[in-house]
Amino acid sequence: MKEMQEKILAEGKVISGGILKVGSFLNQQIDTDFLKKMGKEIAELYSGEKIDKILTIEASGISIAVAAGMEIGVPVVFAKKHLTSNVDGAFYSADVHSFTRDEDYSVVVSIDFLSQGERILIVDDFLANGQALNGLLSLVKQAGAEPVGVAVAIEKCFQGGGDEIRGRGIRVEALAAIESMSADTIVFRNN
Amino acid sequence: MKEMQEKILAEGKVISGGILKVGSFLNQQIDTDFLKKMGKEIAELYSGEKIDKILTIEASGISIAVAAGMEIGVPVVFAKKHLTSNVDGAFYSADVHSFTRDEDYSVVVSIDFLSQGERILIVDDFLANGQALNGLLSLVKQAGAEPVGVAVAIEKCFQGGGDEIRGRGIRVEALAAIESMSADTIVFRNN
Numbered sequence: 001m002k003e004m005q006e007k008i009l010a011e012g013k014v015i016s017g018g019i020l021k022v023g024s025f026l027n028q029q030i031d032t033d034f035l036k037k038m039g040k041e042i043a044e045l046y047s048g049e050k051i052d053k054i055l056t057i058e059a060s061g062i063s064i065a066v067a068a069g070m071e072i073g074v075p076v077v078f079a080k081k082h083l084t085s086n087v088d089g090a091f092y093s094a095d096v097h098s099f100t101r102d103e104d105y106s107v108v109v110s111i112d113f114l115s116q117g118e119r120i121l122i123v124d125d126f127l128a129n130g131q132a133l134n135g136l137l138s139l140v141k142q143a144g145a146e147p148v149g150v151a152v153a154i155e156k157c158f159q160g161g162g163d164e165i166r167g168r169g170i171r172v173e174a175l176a177a178i179e180s181m182s183a184d185t186i187v188f189r190n191n
Numbered sequence: 192m193k194e195m196q197e198k199i200l201a202e203g204k205v206i207s208g209g210i211l212k213v214g215s216f217l218n219q220q221i222d223t224d225f226l227k228k229m230g231k232e233i234a235e236l237y238s239g240e241k242i243d244k245i246l247t248i249e250a251s252g253i254s255i256a257v258a259a260g261m262e263i264g265v266p267v268v269f270a271k272k273h274l275t276s277n278v279d280g281a282f283y284s285a286d287v288h289s290f291t292r293d294e295d296y297s298v299v300v301s302i303d304f305l306s307q308g309e310r311i312l313i314v315d316d317f318l319a320n321g322q323a324l325n326g327l328l329s330l331v332k333q334a335g336a337e338p339v340g341v342a343v344a345i346e347k348c349f350q351g352g353g354d355e356i357r358g359r360g361i362r363v364e365a366l367a368a369i370e371s372m373s374a375d376t377i378v379f380r381n382n
Contacts, residue, residue, distance in 0.1 A: 023301060023303070023304070024303070024304075028268060028269065028271070028300070028301060028304060029266050029267070029268045029303075029304045030257060030260065030266060030267040030268070030269070032257060032260040032261045032264070032265065032266060032267060033264070035257065035261070036261060058249065058250035059249035059250040059253060059269070059271075062250060062253045062254055062257075063253055063254070063257045063267070066221060066223060066226065066253075066254045066257055066258070067257070069221065069223040070223045070226070070227060073223070073224070074223065075220050075221060075222055075223060076220070076221040076223060076254070077219060077220045077221070078219065078221070080219070080250075109219070110214060110219060112214070112215070112220075113214070113215075113219060113220045
């Protein structure tokens, strides 16, 4: 998505530790016009697929998942990052390690909201090591549902998570895929 | 909003401690068609007002704020619940006590995303004691911005936060306002 690359070049900030800050339009402030376009693009990429539901993870995946869900016309379920009073009863859970924050957490979703046989599109803002997405894929598998694929706003290819998931036969689409980056230069995959 | 009342009556579950579970359509699974209607309703309620930006709080406020932001055509900023690596540099911060979880946390937003003189609509899923909304109002005040008002999906009037904020001259709108509730009966304010 050309416009995502342009946004990253115009507003993104690369800081140490392989982190790209896109708080001005994606994960603290949200440009709602641009968000609609992201939703349309994800709907377009997966237009040939039957999708029953979108699964994402709080917090910054929610806006993108909602934009895609509005376009595709399906509900969005968001996994929570730790067990709270809002998830009662039985739930699916998977452990995730965050390299960015160097901490472990669980991703949790009530069994009421993922069902056997459902075709699930997984959506998130970033794909780096793939830890969070692998947690979501585990929840889908635990439910006996089927992953249609993954759609992320930004893939950091050099952290390997996307290609590892593709290697297991799961479709992964990124609106922008970054092959390498430094404070001065960002190189995208496929143009 | 009649349809919100109907949704609550059809799908909401009242549990002990004054908690209403609406996970099936609002804060774990999101009905995206209904979400669009909520966004339109909030835009309609505040149609006479100049709004520069919407402020909400992660995680379950985000979807409603995004739906309203898409309708009104303004950006959404979401405050984070604790200091993470995604907020660097200077920020506004306010302390909040959660009665639901009996814990204290900070709401934090980068100074880059709230500016002096901006007219801010505050959006969240629930309004109970008003702790979270008072935290957001404090961030708006710290920035020298102006609160246009508050819009929430569900107000639990019996917990007093909404009327307390109205008493300070700030407009508060709820898509459904619950006067009282028990396992058997939910009574709405104004019909």
